[in-house]
Amino acid sequence: MLAYLLLLVPTPPLAGFVLLALDPYRLDRRAVRAAAIVAGCAPLAVIAPMAIAHLTGLWGDQIAPIFTLYVGSYEVALAVGLDTLSAVTALTVAFVSACVMIYALDYMSGARNADLRRFFALMNLFQAGMLSMVLAADSITFFLGWELMGLCSFFLISYNMTSPRAFAAGQKAFVITRIADAALLAGLLLLFLEAGSVRLSELIPAGAAIDTARGPLIAALLLIGAMGKSAQFPFHTWLPTAMAGPTPVSALLHSATMVAAGAVLLARFAPVMAANDGVAAATAIAGVVTALFGAASAVAQTDVKRLLAYSSISQIGYMLIAVGVGAPAVAMAHFVVHALFKSLLFMASGVLSHAGAGGTSIAALRGTARRAPIAFASFAAGAASLAGLPLVTAGWWSKEAILASAFEASWLGLAVWAVGLTAAALTAVYAFRPVFTALRAPETETPRGRESWLAVGPLVVLAVLALAGGLGVKPLTELLGGHPPHPALWVELAGASAALLGIAGSAALTFVPALADRVARARRLRAGLQMDARYYALLVRPYRRLVRRLSGGRGEWVERVVGRGRGAQGLERELEGAVRHARQPEGASSDPVGQATVVLGLWIWRALLLPFSPDRMDMAWMWGARGIGRAAERARRLQTGRVRDYALALAFGLAALLLIGWGMTWR
Amino acid sequence: MTGVSFLLAIAAGLFAAGLFGVLARRTILMQLISLEIMLAGPALAFVAAGAHHGMVEGTAMFLIVLALAAAEVALGLAIYLQLRRHAGDGDADAARQLRG
Numbered sequence: 001m002l003a004y005l006l007l008l009v010p011t012p013p014l015a016g017f018v019l020l021a022l023d024p025y026r027l028d029r030r031a032v033r034a035a036a037i038v039a040g041c042a043p044l045a046v047i048a049p050m051a052i053a054h055l056t057g058l059w060g061d062q063i064a065p066i067f068t069l070y071v072g073s074y075e076v077a078l079a080v081g082l083d084t085l086s087a088v089t090a091l092t093v094a095f096v097s098a099c100v101m102i103y104a105l106d107y108m109s110g111a112r113n114a115d116l117r118r119f120f121a122l123m124n125l126f127q128a129g130m131l132s133m134v135l136a137a138d139s140i141t142f143f144l145g146w147e148l149m150g151l152c153s154f155f156l157i158s159y160n161m162t163s164p165r166a167f168a169a170g171q172k173a174f175v176i177t178r179i180a181d182a183a184l185l186a187g188l189l190l191l192f193l194e195a196g197s198v199r200l201s202e203l204i205p206a207g208a209a210i211d212t213a214r215g216p217l218i219a220a221l222l223l224i225g226a227m228g229k230s231a232q233f234p235f236h237t238w239l240p241t242a243m244a245g246p247t248p249v250s251a252l253l254h255s256a257t258m259v260a261a262g263a264v265l266l267a268r269f270a271p272v273m274a275a276n277d278g279v280a281a282a283t284a285i286a287g288v289v290t291a292l293f294g295a296a297s298a299v300a301q302t303d304v305k306r307l308l309a310y311s312s313i314s315q316i317g318y319m320l321i322a323v324g325v326g327a328p329a330v331a332m333a334h335f336v337v338h339a340l341f342k343s344l345l346f347m348a349s350g351v352l353s354h355a356g357a358g359g360t361s362i363a364a365l366r367g368t369a370r371r372a373p374i375a376f377a378s379f380a381a382g383a384a385s386l387a388g389l390p391l392v393t394a395g396w397w398s399k400e401a402i403l404a405s406a407f408e409a410s411w412l413g414l415a416v417w418a419v420g421l422t423a424a425a426l427t428a429v430y431a432f433r434p435v436f437t438a439l440r441a442p443e444t445e446t447p448r449g450r451e452s453w454l455a456v457g458p459l460v461v462l463a464v465l466a467l468a469g470g471l472g473v474k475p476l477t478e479l480l481g482g483h484p485p486h487p488a489l490w491v492e493l494a495g496a497s498a499a500l501l502g503i504a505g506s507a508a509l510t511f512v513p514a515l516a517d518r519v520a521r522a523r524r525l526r527a528g529l530q531m532d533a534r535y536y537a538l539l540v541r542p543y544r545r546l547v548r549r550l551s552g553g554r555g556e557w558v559e560r561v562v563g564r565g566r567g568a569q570g571l572e573r574e575l576e577g578a579v580r581h582a583r584q585p586e587g588a589s590s591d592p593v594g595q596a597t598v599v600l601g602l603w604i605w606r607a608l609l610l611p612f613s614p615d616r617m618d619m620a621w622m623w624g625a626r627g628i629g630r631a632a633e634r635a636r637r638l639q640t641g642r643v644r645d646y647a648l649a650l651a652f653g654l655a656a657l658l659l660i661g662w663g664m665t666w667r
Numbered sequence: 668m669t670g671v672s673f674l675l676a677i678a679a680g681l682f683a684a685g686l687f688g689v690l691a692r693r694t695i696l697m698q699l700i701s702l703e704i705m706l707a708g709p710a711l712a713f714v715a716a717g718a719h720h721g722m723v724e725g726t727a728m729f730l731i732v733l734a735l736a737a738a739e740v741a742l743g744l745a746i747y748l749q750l751r752r753h754a755g756d757g758d759a760d761a762a763r764q765l766r767g
Contacts, residue, residue: 639765640763640766641763641764641766642759642760642763642766643698643759643760644689644690644693644698644759647686647689648690651686651690
């Protein structure tokens with residue numbers, strides 16, 4: 001029965017969301033913050049003892065069935081469960097999200113557009129979604145949590161509702177992840193048909209045992225789903241623009257936990273992946289391509305948040321490499337370490353940009369090392385972990401484990417290792433660019449700012465973990481059922497030298513003006529290979545052309561005539577007002593120029609707008625709707641109230657029944 | 668035409684004549700009489716079929732039809748009296764308040 005305590009993990013944030021979203025008591029800001037922080041930290045308090053008990057072996061695998069339904073030979077059994085993977089991921093998610101929530105309390109109170117209630121409600125909903133996803137023991141709960149995160153991501157990216165850019169970014173993220181989610185749903189459904197159950201404990205072995213063509217298909221669909229959520233190449237375009245959201249959102253959703261959910265998915269379904277060599281190889285290749293591409297794009301960024309976004313893309317690519325070469329445990333170790341240092345980097349960059357000249361560009365960070373020393377120190381710790389500074393950082397241990405696993409895997413792994421090593425060097429280059437910039441003397445001297453302990457507290461905790469967490473990588477890998485690789489010494493030395501070389505390159509890029517100029521001019525690389533423009537040309541424009549052709553060019557016309565954002569109706573109403581004014585005797589005769597504009601407006605209205613104002617589709621629908629009314633009018637006449645008519649109807653009914661009965665006996 | 672088919676044809680004719688009466692006459696009393704004729708048709712069919720198969724159930728069904736007819740007449744006459752009292756005459760078409 002203790003297993004049912006697992007339900008208490010996602011429940012507090014969900015309750016927090018309901019409370020904040022419905023807001024029955026008209027909470028003031030202080031109460032909103034209190035509710036959000038209690039709901040945000042409660043999961044950690046619940047999961048921590050359970051996960052530790054499980055990881056130390058005191059408490060075996062748990063499963064808490066919620067609802068079971070049998071349909072024929074199929075079984076739909078919703079449940080939450082605790083195994084090693086979910087214990088590790090849930091603990092990480094709960095810990096990082098608690099840190100981010102504490103940080104957000106301080107960060108958001110200073111934000112200009114601070115609708116705290118909406119912000120914290122959505123953050124809590126996100127937590128509930130992510131926690132129920134990692135704790136899910138069946139594919140339905142898993143998918144629900146997955147989609148809930150996608151929804152929260154959309155709302156939080158567009159959190160700043162006055163900014164059209166934020167809106168467009170949210171829309172883009174939603175559409176692109178939706179495409180991948182459709183693939184994931186298809187994969188899960190196919191898997192369900194194979195296994196006859198939604199329980200992951202039956203689904204995964206059944207998926208691994210398929211020997212028909214369905215096996216690779218399912219694995220490929222799952223891979224596409226993971227790549228969409230994790231913003232892997234070529235789905236990466238939504239993540240950099242998603243940085244339009246507030247910094248805590250970026251720290252929690254778009255770097256540490258949610259986008260890494262794709263890696264969690266692949267680690268969860270690793271047996272299915274491992275059973276299909278081709279898909280596993282594709283996973284590794286997709287991972288290494290993304291890792292290299294993300295790192296190269298990050299080097300050219302001028303905005304620190306976008307830099308970190310590309311860095312997330314690249315780092316999750318490493319996790320995909322690990323899954324692809326058959327070491328999901330190592331991938332999860334990197335997931336944990338990445339969650340720690342990436343949330344740290346984002347939150348520290350938020351503090352630094354507040355302390356700096358404002359704005360999130362890297363150039364604006366100049367001199368912030370002196371203004372916000374604690375935030376700078378923790379940022380440097382995070383960057384060191386990201387760059388994989390040998391021996392002293394957690395990032396080095398987990399990344400080395402991935403690269404070494406690839407090295408030991410196969411001939412393909414060897415190629416993956418070589419490219420991954422290049423990406424690691426580039427990682428060090430971009431990771432230290434903001435650090436070195438922050439160290440440079442500021443253009444204008446300003447006094448040291450105050451650093452709120454609410455913001456800095458989580459930073460320090462995370463910084464310590466990002467450095468010292470390396471000790472945990474090996475035990476974690478073993479706990480997750482993996483084998484920590486034991487590469488040759490020269491392989492490790494190559495990894496270490498890549499990081500050091502990268503840091504040297506980063507210093508060169510920052511302090512040598514000629515090189516810095518070249519980075520500033522690398523616009524093509526900065527735009528992420530301009531995939532956005534390509535998607536626009538390849539997909540969006542043909543689609544719009546198709547729509548225009550199907551609508552006979554009407555939609556486009558109205559848009560051009562009326563202008564964006566203003567419906568035809570608004571213009572019509574305005575014109576009607578003008579016409580009424582012109583019809584008044586003094587208004588019409590006294591001002592010929594004014595009259596001319598009114599006549600012109602009237603002409604445009606009649607010629608261009610009137611034909612569209614009852615839309616054809618609308619008219620078709622309304623015809624159907626009115627048809628029902630007409631049919632009712634006719635049906636009414638049947639009710640004459642005369643007994644004889646009813647008797648006649650009865651007689652016809654009887655005759656019909658007799659005819660049918662007669663027909664049935666006919667052979 | 669053998670005996671039983673002849674009787675069944677007469678039964679069908681009785682039923683049809685009764686139905687015509689119900690549909691064509693407007694006086695409630697006449698409609699009640701027509702209903703009685705309609706009931707007589709199936710009753711005759713039951714008796715004829717029972718006699719043809721040599722089974723007593725046909726006659727038993729006739730008794731049930733008789734009881735049904737008696738009950739129906741009692742109910743019908745009560746309705747007739749009520750209508751006379753309210754509408755003043757025995758016209759069935761006058762009572763059409765249920766019109767939609």
